[in-house]
Amino acid sequence: MKSANSRELFLSALSGGKTCRPPFWIMRQAGRYLPEYRKLKEKWGFLGIVKNPEASVEAALQPIRRFDFDCAIVFSDILALSEALGYPYGFADGGGIFLPKRISSPGDIDSLLPAGAVGEKLSYVAESIKLLRAELPNKGLIGFSASPWTLASYMVEGGGSKDGFRKFLEFAKSFPGEFASLMEKLSAAVAEYLKMQCECGIDAFQIFDSNASFAEENRYGELSGKYIESVLESVGGGVKSILYLGDFGKRFGEAARIGADAYSLGPSVSLGQIKESFPNVRSLQGNLDPKLLERAAPELIASETRALIEDMAPRGGHIFNLGGGITPQAKIENVEALAETVRKFGE
Numbered sequence: 407m408k409s410a411n412s413r414e415l416f417l418s419a420l421s422g423g424k425t426c427r428p429p430f431w432i433m434r435q436a437g438r439y440l441p442e443y444r445k446l447k448e449k450w451g452f453l454g455i456v457k458n459p460e461a462s463v464e465a466a467l468q469p470i471r472r473f474d475f476d477c478a479i480v481f482s483d484i485l486a487l488s489e490a491l492g493y494p495y496g497f498a499d500g501g502g503i504f505l506p507k508r509i510s511s512p513g514d515i516d517s518l519l520p521a522g523a524v525g526e527k528l529s530y531v532a533e534s535i536k537l538l539r540a541e542l543p544n545k546g547l548i549g550f551s552a553s554p555w556t557l558a559s560y561m562v563e564g565g566g567s568k569d570g571f572r573k574f575l576e577f578a579k580s581f582p583g584e585f586a587s588l589m590e591k592l593s594a595a596v597a598e599y600l601k602m603q604c605e606c607g608i609d610a611f612q613i614f615d616s617n618a619s620f621a622e623e624n625r626y627g628e629l630s631g632k633y634i635e636s637v638l639e640s641v642g643g644g645v646k647s648i649l650y651l652g653d654f655g656k657r658f659g660e661a662a663r664i665g666a667d668a669y670s671l672g673p674s675v676s677l678g679q680i681k682e683s684f685p686n687v688r689s690l691q692g693n694l695d696p697k698l699l700e701r702a703a704p705e706l707i708a709s710e711t712r713a714l715i716e717d718m719a720p721r722g723g724h725i726f727n728l729g730g731g732i733t734p735q736a737k738i739e740n741v742e743a744l745a746e747t748v749r750k751f752g753e
Contacts, residue, residue, distance in 0.1 A: 412476035416546035420646040420667050422688035424722035427752035431477035437468040439736040456482050459533040466538055473745040477546035482531055484552035484614055487599055490527035492519045493561050508564035512584035521594040525602050532606050539607035549603035553615035554592040555630035571620050593633045597640035610646035618654040626660040634664050673729030678717045693729035699736035704743035711747040
């Protein structure tokens with residue numbers, strides 16, 4: 407595989423085309439399992455990497471150098487946008503996201519900074535994208551944002567949740583008008599953020615609706631989906647879109663109408679069955695179980711990777727990926743086996 411073909415392969419797969427082999431990349435903070443990333447983090451800290459363009463680009467390039475992935479993803483965090491709107495975030499000593507202040511009443515919605523502030527507040531992301539684009543002219547480059555629903559869930563909850571985002575769901579139920587106002591403001595901010603990334607040279611953007619499954623069954627469209635549709639309409643179709651739904655795959659029918667160019671799903675569903683059930687969906691991304699990279703032998707990784715590709719290759723429109731974020735415990739030899747298997751497919 408010549409790296410000059412990587413960007414073209416990626417864009418072809420996003421359009422639903424069949425290729426000699428699928429493009430591939432590893433989701434989210436791809437370097438967390440690498441010793442060179444841990445060294446970088448010791449120097450800068452996670453948020454320091456995110457906010458320093460040179461360090462951010464280095465973090466994004468590390469797995470590309472090791473494994474020659476077809477695509478790079480901008481190194482950032484889904485809550486960078488929350489901070490830009492006036493709600494900063496951090497990480498607890500024991501792990502996990504926390505927000506020192508949260509949206510706890512309808513009046514707090516008025517405290518959000520306007521969407522127009524996003525460009526200035528997140529200029530470091532723009533600079534990172536420009537630098538990364540210059541470094542990787544022949545690779546796919548992916549930007550991202552949280553969905554309005556997922557962003558709102560963290561901002562109302564005050565961080566992560568062990569009880570299914572109870573505070574957030576109660577807020578949405580108790581204050582439907584204020585919830586709608588919050589979602590409209592966040593939709594405008596997400597759209598501005600993604601427009602900025604598009605202008606800086608990304609080939610596609612991924613909207614992480616990581617908390618989609620917390621939406622009440624059969625109400626996903628009104629609670630989250632319609633706001634993603636609004637974002638996509640505002641951004642326009644000049645740059646390809648990917649919607650990450652995580653373990654929402656068994657309820658995929660509630661999201662299939664949104665109109666993203668590709669959908670990224672967790673490992674709990676068969677991508678082949680999704681393709682058969684929803685033939686109008688152009689492209690699917692995923693969905694090898696990331697936990698396999700922690701405990702399996704390289705031979706099993708190669709076998710599972712090959713089986714997924716062989717199932718999807720005849721169908722077209724497949725971007726090989728994990729079904730969730732790679733973990734710090736992933737074994738480097740397993741990532742090597744995965745990359746080599748995808749690279750050799752179709753030779």
